[in-house]
Amino acid sequence: MSTLTDSTSSAAVAAGGTTAMSGRRLRGAAAVRIGYGLVWAIDASFKWLPGFVHGQTLSQEFGKASKVTTPGVHQWIQLWHGLAGASPGTFAVGTAIVETAIALGLIFGVFSNLVFVGSAVFSFGIWSSAEAFHLPWSTPGITDLGPSVAYIFASLALLCAAAGSVWSMDRVLRTKVGRFGWLTSPAVD
Numbered sequence: 001m002s003t004l005t006d007s008t009s010s011a012a013v014a015a016g017g018t019t020a021m022s023g024r025r026l027r028g029a030a031a032v033r034i035g036y037g038l039v040w041a042i043d044a045s046f047k048w049l050p051g052f053v054h055g056q057t058l059s060q061e062f063g064k065a066s067k068v069t070t071p072g073v074h075q076w077i078q079l080w081h082g083l084a085g086a087s088p089g090t091f092a093v094g095t096a097i098v099e100t101a102i103a104l105g106l107i108f109g110v111f112s113n114l115v116f117v118g119s120a121v122f123s124f125g126i127w128s129s130a131e132a133f134h135l136p137w138s139t140p141g142i143t144d145l146g147p148s149v150a151y152i153f154a155s156l157a158l159l160c161a162a163a164g165s166v167w168s169m170d171r172v173l174r175t176k177v178g179r180f181g182w183l184t185s186p187a188v189d
Contacts, residue, residue, distance in 0.1 A: 037106025055088020109168020123151035
């Protein structure tokens with residue numbers, strides 16, 4: 001009997017329907033998405049503090065360039081340091097706006113696919129510039145690769161889990177954006 005139920009459930013999922021198990025998984029993924037959005041919101045709130053938003057801490061953020069001697073990485077960090085240094089306040093406010101938009105997109109499930117991919121790309125930008133890939137890895141006492149690398153994989157995992165399919169604004173947006181519906185999570189009925 002269990003085999004019949006399992007194959008019926010598999011057929012229902014393959015045909016586009018959902019089962020109680022897949023519904024639970026989607027709600028679980030949505031709960032993780034919302035929690036992850038709250039983490040981004042806390043992170044964004046730090047970016048709105050006066051020290052960062054006025055560009056006063058950017059030199060500390062990009063100060064790792066002097067410690068990284070790997071040629072391509074050093075130039076990459078210097079590029080971002082130069083961009084941030086040209087207008088620190090603008091760069092800091094732009095960063096705060098992007099992080100706030102990611103947080104709101106995750107919490108409310110707005111254009112989830114875009115937000116998942118965008119947050120992964122943004123996290124890679126942070127990891128590769130401000131965190132300098134957490135190089136040099138030969139530093140005594142190094143214990144991790146930096147937090148942003150985990151943000152990359154968390155964002156991509158939520159994309160793969162269709163975490164914006166339930167408890168999200170995507171359900172409303174999907175029908176209204178026409179050919180841009182791929183920016184939202186897939187429909188699940």
